[in-house]
Amino acid sequence: MTAALEIDDVHLSFGGVKALTGPSFEVAEGEICGLIGPNGAGKTTLFNCITRIYEPDSGSVRYRGRELLGQRRHLIPSLGIARTFQNLGLLSDLSTLDNVLLGATHRSRANLLTSALRTPGMRKEERQMLCEADEILARLGLGDVRDTIVSDVPFGTQKRIELARALMIKPRLLLLDEPANGLTHSEVDDLATVLREVRDEHDLTILLVEHHMGMVMSMCEHVVVLDLGAKIADGKPADVSRDPAVVTAYLGSEAA
Amino acid sequence: MTPLTIVRGSPRHRAIVAAIGAVVLVVLIVIPNVLPSFRLFQVTLAAGFAIAIIGLALITTSAGQISLAQSTFFAIGAYTTAVLVADHGWTPILTFPVGAVFAFMVGLLLGLPALRLKGLYLALVTMAFAIITVPLIKRFDGLTGGNMGKLVSTPDPPSWSGMSPEVWTYAVAVTVATVMFWLANNIVKSGVGRSLSAIRHSELVAETMGVNVAVLKSLAFATSAAFAAVGGGLFTMTVEFVAADSFGLLISIEFLAALVVGGAVAIPGAIAGSLFIEFLPAWASEVNDALAGVLFGSILILVMIFLPDGVTGFIKRQLSRFVVVRHPVVLPPTGDRIGDQGPVDGRVEVEAVLE
Secondary structure (H helix, E strand, O other): EEEEEOOOOEEEEEEEEEEEOOEEEEEOOOOOEEEEOOOOOOOOHHHHOOOOOOOEEEEEEEEEOOOOOOOOHHHHHOEEEOOOOOOOOOOOOOEEEHHHOOOHHHHHHOOHHHHHOHHHHHHHHHHHHHHHHHHHHHHHHHHHHOOHHHHHHHHHHHHHHHHHHHOOOEEEEEEOOOOOOOOOHHHHHHHHHHHHHHHHHHHHHHEOOOHHHHHHHHOEEEEEEEEOOOEEEEEEEHHHHOOOOHHHHHHHOOOO | OOOEEEEEHHHHHHHHHHHHHHHHHHHEEEEHHOOOHHHHHHHHHHHHHHHHHHHHHHHHHHHHOOOOOOHHHHHHHHHHHHHHHHHOOOOHHHHHHHHHHHHHHHHHOOOOOOHHHHHHHHHHHHHHHHHHHHHHHHHHHHHHOOOEEEEOOOOOOOHHHOOHHHHHOOOOOOOHHHHHHHHHHHHHHOOHHHHHHHHHHOHHHHHOOOHHHHHHHHHHHHHHEEEEEHHHHHHHHHHHHEEEEHHHHHHHHHHHHHHHHOOOOOOHHHHHHHHHHHHHHHHHHHOOOHHHHHHHHHHHHHHHHOOOOHHHHHHHHOOOOOOEEEOOOOOOOOOOOOOOOOOOOOOOOOOOOOO
């Protein structure tokens, strides 16, 4: 299998704080890869490097062989990469539908002029997007909250709305930052099921930052462990969970 | 009580939109027949202001960028019309697109700082534009008439209209305002409008979702400038006189105040706000000339206390208890996922006046 995503010796420091100290790993095409580690390990920082929010000091991030560093941030979705945010990046005063439609921005050919004049092409595109959005909403069981303002929707549902918005980008690579955070047990199980199904239906590669170990161990085929900005383990979930370095990172060493 | 749900574009929705449109049309036709001529003049003025405020709503209410340069672009439109009509004998209506294009280009140029600035910094830079506008107008007094102003006598209305000059001006103002209203409403309701909302919420999220924030911000700024210029052109046509001191920073601040009073619903809010800033000060000075400022200020404060999301925000909240307008569910042609409804062509075409 070819690598969908290659992280190669990425370094990033904020002032004196070394957030990333050269982790390297590959995510194979079509796999669900878990990215775990204690708080402050650099997981979200790495996400932010992939989606061009942070500029690494050195290293390389390649997506299907293409260097991402140097790409402009707003062009990342058109390369087929979508992400969700740890603390939700929804537009709280807009409806679920509008939030999901936002994901189609990079595919839209409408501009200020064609929008102002409501040209036939622009209206056709709008109908097409609405149709796709409704399909995704139905797929994720969000039909009931379609026209509800996002701030009136429970937190767990908001997480799913963000996932729906990411899917609206029509990504090949999906980066999920703690999607199970704040969900109930049954919601977590549902989410894992949906993610696996969506991966199969859309040929997705998923990179998942998650603290919910049950979810990571059950759904990931591959797990990468970061600690203090460096990779300390990389392999199958069962092997990683027995790795002494991982155990130490999570539980601390004796006499520490 | 569960609110009545109306699907955008459904027959019921079309009927309601048509009914509201008809009522507005009747009111607009009745106005020149019942109002005394000074009141009619005020309504005409308000239409010009409304266009500038609608433009401001595009960047401020939608995209969350505060601009105080709207008076600059209002002046550009006003003087484009003044010079073309007074010195070159143009028909006023034909000068509006010229002013709009001119202001759009100046807006793009001045909007370059908008690429980098946001919040108070953008407000400050645009305030600087507003401050230098008046001295600039005075500096080029050969063209603008400077301090003394410039008389702009507009040609008589075409004979086929059968209207008096003031009713003709009113009709032109209302027609132009309606067209600009429609254009702005289309933008706000479109994907571009969504991208503008995303910028207001978080530029980072907007970019991550594929919005080219820098480009969209400067284009929206330039578009709002073009709207202001059309409003300025109407101002000249209505007042038939322009003088430098009419285009100071205060106008920009009044436009912002109108937006805030008008409230959260971008385009109708702009119209409500323009009526507010045109009529309230006049009414206040009729009540008591000495206390006019106090009265105006007090009402402004009361509105902010009791209607924090403005007049239209309040109305929308009240209405939403009874009526909800939502997008139709448009299913793929196979329609096999939820129910059997087929594709519903044209359902999203009609704008929701209620929303």
